[in-house]
Amino acid sequence: MMDKTFDPAAVEARISTRWEEAEAFKAGRSDRKDAPPYTIVIPPPNVTGSLHMGHALNNTIQDILCRFERMRGRDVLWQPGMDHAGIATQMVVERQLMERQIHRRDLGRDEFVARVWEWKEESGGRIKDQLKRLGASCDWSRERFTMDEGLSRAVLKVFVDLYKQGLIYKDKRLVNWDPKFQTAISDLEVQQVEVKGNLWHIRYAIEGEAGRFITVATTRPETMLGDVAVAVHPEDERYKDLVGKHAILPLIGRRIPIVADEYSDPEKGTGAVKITPAHDFNDFDVGKRHKLPLINILGTEAQLALNGNEAFFEELPPSDDLRAILALDGFDRAEARKRIVAMLEERGDLVEIEPHTHMVPHGDRSGVVIEPYLTDQWYVNVKPLAERALGAVRKGETKFVPENWEKTYFQWLENIEPWCVSRQLWWGHQIPAWYDADGNVYVANSENEAKAEARAKHGHDVPLTRDEDVLDTWFSSALWPFSTLGWPDDTPEVKRYYPTNTLVTGFDIIFFWVARMMMMGLHFMEEVPFDTVYIHALVRDEKGAKMSKSKGNVIDPLSVIEQYGADALRMTLAAMAAQGRDIKLSVQRVEGYRNFATKIWNAARFAEMNGCVRTANFDPRSVQETLNKWALSELAKAVAEVTAGIEAYKFNEAALAAYRFVWNVFCDWTLELAKPVLQGPDSSAKEETRATIAFIFDEISKVLHPFMPFLTEELWAIKGREGPKRESVLALASWPLLGNLIDEKAEAELGWVVDLVTEIRSARSETNVPAGAQIPLALVSPAPYVKDRIAVWGDIIKRLARLSEISYADSAPKSSIQLLIRGEVAALPLEGVIDLAAERARLQKEIQKLDADIAKIDAKLGNADFIKRAPEEVIEEQHERREDATARKAKMEEALGRLKGA
The missing domain is CATH 3.90.740.10 (Valyl/Leucyl/Isoleucyl-tRNA synthetase, editing domain)
Incomplete structure (x- = not known):
């Protein structure tokens, strides 16, 4: 027997272990060696980082794509890893040393770097475990780090090759200089502060x-x-x-x-x-x-x-x-x-x-005013590399979603300046350049190679000093799509998984990371690194304000997971991830999707208590009962909508299509309409309905799995204990293909019943009919098939719509409101049930009040001074209030229109 409630905390760790034991996320599985590959490289989080809501959105979207394609049979590699985060990591370790009154220069470079590696092994990378808590289905066995040996070889080769090609050089130019850390920093590390x-x-x-x-x-x-x-x-x-x-x-x-x-x-x-x-x-x-x-x-x-x-x-x-x-x-x-x-x-x-x-520019980590500072630095002449990266997007080799972000990409690359790649730090990839006493520079893969070059120049050995600077973190990150696969070696992984498919990232690093990966990929691999760049929006607070610690409006994803479960958070983010629109997140929304998980769990328990067990060789195309045909048809439509939504990167449409089917069609209608059969005597109809519901539950688990992996994997295991043995974990199950189950005839019949009950319920609510009141329904000059439907479904319609009777009439009875249901007129006589005159007056008063509210909002939005001074979130709130008031007014006018004819 299933537990009474779904407890995410008790389930999530167990499910994660189940996936690991099944090697569900492993790329290159023997059963998929001939399957087409699908590759996503994770935007490597900083080794110092912890999960924030932006990470949660970014990785939820990546996981949806990976789980979806894995279930479609592809050989999925979601490549994980972390960035060494030069300045951030050095700052953490320096701070720890300073607590013991030790300065890094007291230790010397080698000892300090050794301390950083110690910190990395002991304390760094907690974000990896946090991503696992979110359900990220990366191939964790292939985890990489931007300073591991393989990636370091890639960085060396790229720097040396670019130098020899004349694309890397040293120059005296202005840089963003952080006086506290005494290093050049990138534009992304500069925060503009109003002073x-x-x-x-x-x-x-x-x-x-x-x-x-x-x-x-x-x-x-x-x-x-x-x-x-x-x-x-x-x-x-x-x-x-x-x-x-x-x-x-x-x-x-x-x-x-x-x-x-x-x-x-x-x-x-x-x-x-x-x-x-x-x-x-x-x-x-x-x-x-x-x-x-x-x-x-x-x-x-x-x-x-x-x-x-x-x-x-x-x-x-x-x-x-x-x-x-x-x-x-x-x-x-x-x-x-x-x-x-x-x-x-x-x-x-x-x-x-x-x-x-x-x-005034400030360092985002140091907090001090940044100084434009003239200094000698290493630069990459990226102009020729940018030309190829521009051409690739213009030709459609790589596309942006939403498409409008191409303009940002073009603007940055068309006006690109030399890239300062040196940093005055100790933690990072040390620049492979050595100097002799005369200042001649030797750029080489190793000190021995540099010495050989110096010997060739001078005719004898000369002492060399290595450049103390390290490379900008973005330099190694720019190689991520191919360095993680083993390049510069010609590995099987490079051949199979490059170029990658989809890159999911934020708009703020289109230039710093996306463009540079494009440039490096095209230059060294002769192919674009990915075919699609999906740019996700910002996660803001419920009022539309940017989350910040100073405002006290930060929502911690780990706290949300603790309280509501990872599935509820993931489903919330997916359902709100409309292209080009920022997400206004509130804990109440997450609670709503936790309630959705509870609804699914309760429906599963209902199915279990009513004997809805999977049967061997069940063929959904052979069902005879209209209800089952209709439910399967609606399921097929929902699967098609979810599939199309994910394929088009419209994650909100995909998530909401799944939500509507599960809550509205399956739980609210299918199970409700099936109750008389399930609770009636044994019959072939009962047996078929049980098998159909069990089948639909399996398909629901599949279609919801990319969004809510823990709940669905648990239900898959529970339902797998009954009936035929499961072949695999749900993460490796096949994505539904149900297009041949769409049944227009069943939809016409049961769809009409559903629409009729829905419209009656809506009319009752809008006109303030008491909830417990039983009211009559008159069908006006109905078509013959309507009477046939009433003969079959009449009792259920009366129960669900709270009707005292259903009758037929040549014209609408006096004092009734009329509903048009797919071309058929249904009338609800309300005389004696409500005070029609008072209800008309109430609605008119409500409409007048809404008109006044809308006028006030319009006056504000039309005030140039208000628009200039009000924060962005306040203006957005006014637009939302206007939309809400306009929608409510339309509802009131519709209700009033019905009553005017009564």
């Missing part, structure tokens, strides 16, 4: 024109020490006569040109901007256009670095002001700012201080 600051208006004297000044406005007065020009817009009449002349930099005395450049916006500030190419990305571009010098006035910790700085001193006249500035050498940028502003004010060069709110 209330100031615009300082500073006047620069015009050379040779006594008493004339040009005023610039800046949020960074301390960087003026590195100014090399002032830019104005070429069409700005105020400054046309100044273009080509020179200004004198206050405090410093440097003579700097005034240039015309469209970067300067006449509408912002004073229309004149200071140009500091070594400390601003836009200024760097202006500097390149006008061949301006680069003067870096900051050190690696964002402190003033002036003494000994040759570029800073060039052509500077000695002065008391300059000596005062040089005395600030070593000061932190914030303190230097205060002192420089005070000096400007004292000398009368500070015109105005204007309060100014603006976005």
